[in-house]
Amino acid sequence: MAWVFLLIAGFGEVSAMFFLKMSNGFKKITPSLFAVLAGGASFYFLSLSLRDLSIGTAYGIWTGIGSAGTVLLGMLFFKEPVTQKRLLFISFIISGIIGLKMVS
Structure with a gap:
């Protein structure tokens, strides 16, 4: 279950960043609330995964999912540039x- 919790935590991190962007600097209440809730859920599930996984592995994977997922969301929803270099470096994160x- 630790890996499932870690995957949920990673997607929670991506969701938190999405809603944080939508909140316009916490000026919009609904996306702000969702950002805080998703962030809290992300930390909660990360803490559950740490019962069985090493902190280095869990944190590395959690931040990797958050980083790669957030970059991809930016490209899909916020018209951020899709370049070969960006895709290459995202593939490095996913490889990591x-x-x-x-190895764990």
Whole structure:
């Protein structure tokens, strides 16, 4: 279950960043509330995963999911540039996540 909790935590991190962007600097109440709730849920599920996973592995994967997912969301929803270099470096992050999973 630790890996499931970590995956949920990663998606919670991506959701929190999405709603944080939508909140316009906490000026919009509904997205602000969702950002705080998603962030809290992300930390909660990360803490559950830490019962069985090493902190280095769990944190690395959690931040990797958050980073790669947030960049992809930015490209899809906020018209951020899609370039070969950005996609290359996202693939490096994803490779690191897979590598950490394989060695733990």
